[in-house]
Amino acid sequence: MATLDDPVSVGGVEFRNRLYRAPLLECAGNGPDAVDRLVDELTPAAESGVGCIHQGATLVRGEGGCAAPNMTRVHDPAFVGSLGALTDAVHDQGGHIFVQLEEGGLRSMETWHAQYRDRHPDLEQLAVSRPPWQLRLLDRAGFIDLTPRVLATDEVYDLARDFGRAAERAVEAGYDGVHLAGANMGIIQQFLSPFYNRRDDEFADGVRFLELVHDEIRDRVGGVPLVTKVPAETAAPPTVRRHLSLADGVAVASRLADAGFDGLVPVECSVVWDMSLVRGAFPDRAWAAEDMQADYRAAFGGRLRARAVATLNWLQAQRFRREPGWNARFCRRVRERLHAEGHGDVAIFCEGGVRTREQCDRLLGDGPARQAADLVGMGRPFYAEPRLGARLLAGEDALCRSCNNCTVPQAAGADGRCRTPSIVRERGKLAAAGAYETDENSAE
Template structure:
């Protein structure tokens, strides 16, 4: 029987327990306070005993590719070198930290964020192929600003090399491993997805892009532990006929494990960046926040368009209902097919449920469990959960997520949860941390 407090090895990196902080938007940017912001955001999780921290999606190119405001770029070796202050802080508490590398491709700010387009010279969106007709229609109707730049074969290899260089900088700065953002409509998912990928070169097989990134990382960072998400696009809208099935995801996972990837994170997602990523309640409080209305209008191109997105959010609440551990079945199928650790995240909120997935019922779905939004509600939640706590405070209300489109930092905005955390702090519930 495996429990949360058992250690685990990922590609030779010894992780002290089975709980990880899933990648989130830290909204730290690259300004003079960026590293301090990341330390403030991530060190509490390490101090509270989190076994492994995945720093959220960090962009490998000097321009373009950011899917949300204030994402951090890691193309500059001087900036990444200063992140050694973060890795040292995490290691001082006995935790491990991997850097998630990413590029948004068609999901970038240049596509959807009106204020960003006004403030900067649009650089277009890196595209795997000619975009699907649904996106072209949205562009003609004025909902997005589609400026696709279809990557040539040489440019694909150049982009893979950018991932490799960023990984090399990260290892030099003390990161313990690399995590690839291959879901949530990232560029890597776009290569894997038949919805986006209509190429006629070697990258028509999207796994080849991941293998090119692997080769570049090995060239620049050696045998650093390498993890990637593996998407099944089972949450795609019904009008999307071509998408990755669960069987496709299992096949991709098997190929990647055989190709030397050290751990896999199977996830059931859409072909779009929608609430399939953050399933739960409609974020009523966040949408109603009076201090954010102007920011929403600026982001979406006017109050009318912001209201349209708000309405879509309401529909998605029913389309993607709260389902604790929604990736568990896919994780179990992948784990049966591979011989590397499988990591499970997505709506996990209770210790008993987590340990059930790890195998206390004799049928393990995964080897490690992760949480994301709960760390916004309780930055030091492992001090409770690993010490026998039954449930985290997060209720998947999503009031933490919508404000991030306006550049706001990720934090819990639900008063009942904030008050309960304050009470737990007064009662010493988090005093088990170092």
């Protein structure tokens, strides 16, 4: 029976254990301090013993497609080369690091961030097809601002090539693997989802796009592990009849295993970026934070709109209450199908609401509930405790209570950090007591 401490191999690369830091946007951008910020944010996890770190989504192109404030772009070889300082810092601590690649498509900031739209009036969003009527309605009502450009067939090939080029640059900079942002409403999910994809060319089959991206990456960087998130749109609102069911998600995963992906991250989500991805409490404190009000007004287009988003946020928090390990059932279904089809070597990564060491071992163990995953990840808990690995690997539980006080400020461009005083205090006490030290650190 596997436990969190056991090593695991993904695409031929051996991680020291089965704990990974799930991707969280760093908002580090590409400025002169970008690399230092990434080192500061990601290295503590490696120091604390985490097996693999998945950097937050980075953009494959130099323009457009930016889904959230200040995302890092990986189009420029000189900049990506400088990320060697990050990969070296992680490797020096015995960890591994994957780059995550993304293009935002209709989720790009100019559609939902009012101030960004004002500053970039001419930006168009890459679209798989004409946007669905629900989004067109929101556009007409003034809640979002769509200027889509539907990709011609040859442009889809160009985009896949850009994913390949970005992967090649990242691997040259020392990244150990490539993770595709296949969910969270990025363009990959838009290809996969019947909500978005109404094409009549070969890419009407959305998996075809991922197969093409796979081939573009493999042609350039051969044996480097390749992982993608796989969505099942089970949290889609009732007005959305065309969406990926759980069975569809499992079928997509099966085809991706056939295509040669080394790892899959099954996630139950909606057709848009919403709280189904970050289930937990309504972040009262975050919405009320005095220092964030101007940012919220800028992002959501004024006081009234910000209030409307907060109300929607509250409603969603009622619908998606804190659910420990909510992706376990999807992971288990995918894992069973892949094993039955002879793809037992494809690693399943499970994340989403996992907070205790016991949950981790149960997801990895071969007990009565049947093994769900080969690796277990956490996202928000690393904001609360950047050196969380040390405590989890010592058998303890994460402090994070999924209160989401980190989430809304981060969507408006603030640093990713825990803003809940009781948790910050508790972390301070634990740090003072040496709870985040590992054998390696204390030997120094």
